[in-house]
Amino acid sequence: MSALPGFCINTPVVVCEVVGGESILIHFDKGSYYSSDQEGARIIDGLATGQSLQVLTGELSNRSGAPMTSVTAVVNRFLQLLLDEDIIRPTQETSSSKIELPVDEDLYAQYVATGHPVPHLETYTDLKDLLILDPIHDVDAAGWPRVKP
Amino acid sequence: MQAEGPTGASQRVFFRQLHERFDLACGATEKIVGDYAIANRPVRLEFAGLALQQLYAPALQHLATEFSGPPELYVRLWDTTSTGSLAPPPPWGRSAFGTRHEIRQSQDSGILACFDVEHGLLSVFETSTREGFFWSRDIALVPAWERAAPLRAILSWWARTFGGQLLHGASVGIDGDGVLITARGGSGKSTTALACLDAGFEYLGDDYVMFVSDETDGPFIHSLYSTAKVHRDGIARSLRSIAFQDRLHDLSGDKVVLYLRNTHLTQLRRQLRFKAILIPRISQQIQSSVRSVSPATALSAMAPTTLFQLPAAGSAEFASLRRIAQLCPAYELDLGTDLHGVTECLAELVAGSSEK
Numbered sequence: 001m002s003a004l005p006g007f008c009i010n011t012p013v014v015v016c017e018v019v020g021g022e023s024i025l026i027h028f029d030k031g032s033y034y035s036s037d038q039e040g041a042r043i044i045d046g047l048a049t050g051q052s053l054q055v056l057t058g059e060l061s062n063r064s065g066a067p068m069t070s071v072t073a074v075v076n077r078f079l080q081l082l083l084d085e086d087i088i089r090p091t092q093e094t095s096s097s098k099i100e101l102p103v104d105e106d107l108y109a110q111y112v113a114t115g116h117p118v119p120h121l122e123t124y125t126d127l128k129d130l131l132i133l134d135p136i137h138d139v140d141a142a143g144w145p146r147v148k149p
Numbered sequence: 150m151q152a153e154g155p156t157g158a159s160q161r162v163f164f165r166q167l168h169e170r171f172d173l174a175c176g177a178t179e180k181i182v183g184d185y186a187i188a189n190r191p192v193r194l195e196f197a198g199l200a201l202q203q204l205y206a207p208a209l210q211h212l213a214t215e216f217s218g219p220p221e222l223y224v225r226l227w228d229t230t231s232t233g234s235l236a237p238p239p240p241w242g243r244s245a246f247g248t249r250h251e252i253r254q255s256q257d258s259g260i261l262a263c264f265d266v267e268h269g270l271l272s273v274f275e276t277s278t279r280e281g282f283f284w285s286r287d288i289a290l291v292p293a294w295e296r297a298a299p300l301r302a303i304l305s306w307w308a309r310t311f312g313g314q315l316l317h318g319a320s321v322g323i324d325g326d327g328v329l330i331t332a333r334g335g336s337g338k339s340t341t342a343l344a345c346l347d348a349g350f351e352y353l354g355d356d357y358v359m360f361v362s363d364e365t366d367g368p369f370i371h372s373l374y375s376t377a378k379v380h381r382d383g384i385a386r387s388l389r390s391i392a393f394q395d396r397l398h399d400l401s402g403d404k405v406v407l408y409l410r411n412t413h414l415t416q417l418r419r420q421l422r423f424k425a426i427l428i429p430r431i432s433q434q435i436q437s438s439v440r441s442v443s444p445a446t447a448l449s450a451m452a453p454t455t456l457f458q459l460p461a462a463g464s465a466e467f468a469s470l471r472r473i474a475q476l477c478p479a480y481e482l483d484l485g486t487d488l489h490g491v492t493e494c495l496a497e498l499v500a501g502s503s504e505k
Contacts, residue, residue, distance in 0.1 A: 011464065012463050012464065015456075015463055015464045015467045016467075017448065017452075017467050017468060017470075017471040019443075019444045019445045019448050019471050019474060019475060020443050020444050020445045021445075022443070022445035024445065024448050024449050024452060024453075026452065026453055026456055026457075026467065028248070028249065028456070028457070028463075029248060031248070031457065033449070033452075033453040035445065035449050124453070126333065127333060127453050127454060127457050130249075130454075130457040130458060131248040131249060131457065132248050132249075132250065132266065132267075137266060139243070140286075142235055142236065142237075142238045142239075143238040143239050144236065144238075144239055144264065144269070144271070144286070145243070145246055145264065145266045146266060146269060146286075147266060147267055
């Protein structure tokens with residue numbers, strides 16, 4: 001885990017609130033919003049408040065009783081989902097444009113076998129049409145954007 | 150989301166130029182002043198000419214009032230079609246125009262702005278003076294839904310200055326106790342609100358309302374617009390017993406905007422005590438049913454649809470919505486086809502909430 005970069009919420013295009021142990025996230029540029037279960041919310045809230053991945057993984061290991069190695073696989077898969085949705089970003093510049101987090105399937109299965117909930121993210125895209133995908137079409141003589149005639 | 154772009158100084162120059170262009174517009178026609186009480190606060194709208202006033206004032210007319218002191222919000226509105234006065238050139242570059250109509254800019258000027266490209270509508274608000282400008286390039290482009298709920302962006306920015314929050318939702322009530330009905334468009338907000346109106350409920354609005362928590366009296370929902378948008382078939386289905394013919398305007402072909410001031414004045418309220426959140430969804434069942442849901446479900450129903458429609462809204466508004474979701478019990482309403490049953494459900498819910 002220490003070889004991985006740290007991550008933070010991709011503010012300000014993403015906003016996040018935790019209520020009743022669940023988290024709700026909104027991605028303003030994509031027009032998507034998300035909800036997570038309690039385990040997902042703990043990770044998201046942890047990232048939002050600047051906790052390290054080691055701490056978050058350790059806490060989940062304590063709650064689930066699963067070994068750190070298998071919890072790491074679960075956390076990595078959840079983080080990858082958040083990365084793919086552009087919800088989080090590395091706290092520091094990375095050399096590669098696309099981050100791929102390692103997930104060992106056997107270790108992942110080991111965690112699942114504990115029966116403890118796997119962090120889950122639900123994605124909603126039904127409000128995308130409220131956004132303008134191409135805000136600028138043309139400009140008038142005064143410089144104000146307008147729809148191309 | 151921060152934009153490259155003009156300095157605070159150049160934005161203040163732009164704001165001064167808005168004053169000049171508005172004065173030019175007034176010089177070409179007449180100035181019409183309307184005073185309103187919005188969220189119990191004095192608001193003054195100055196229209197350059199009748200053209201825009203006739204489009205925008207009717208939705209707010211139920212809030213018309215008289216006051217003697219200075220307004221807490223002062224908005225000047227003009228259009229180019231009827232006055233010939235253009236808006237000053239924008240000080241922002243192309244990349245500043247965002248996907249929610251927002252104009253992304255530095256916050257140091259204290260000026261907030263948004264521009265509806267498709268309809269040529271500019272809204273600008275200066276936080277420190279609580280002054281706003283609204284410009285329409287061509288009033289022929291103003292859509293019916295905009296006339297039904299005018300000045301949303303400016304009212305939303307202004308609400309922030311006193312801790313209020315504009316919400317995408319309807320609200321109805323009984324004896325001063327109100328329910329916030331919130332969900333994405335097409336979920337049955339208007340149908341529920343109008344069924345309740347038809348049944349004699351008190352009414353604040355069907356699409357946008359304002360939340361304000363009063364330190365002494367608690368949380369309230371305030372009316373913004375005395376209008377309702379409904380599907381044409383919905384009118385026949387839910388509102389057969391009353392005349393809604395004050396003013397009907399086409400809305401995207403299959404919806405109409407109803408102006409309720411002349412037909413339901415006695416049921417229109419300026420505010421209701423905030424007692425519950427209701428999340429409707431269309432069901433194919435005949436009977437309606439209500440069940441309790443978590444604050445997270447309420448926030449999920451209320452926040453995305455509200456924030457995607459509010460230019461420049463961000464984490465502060467999201468936190469405000471989270472607090473609202475935690476204030477009152479929330480319920481999901483499976484909206485049955487028997488609308489009489491819907492109103493019975495709501496009456497029970499309001500009565501139950503009032504006892505708590």
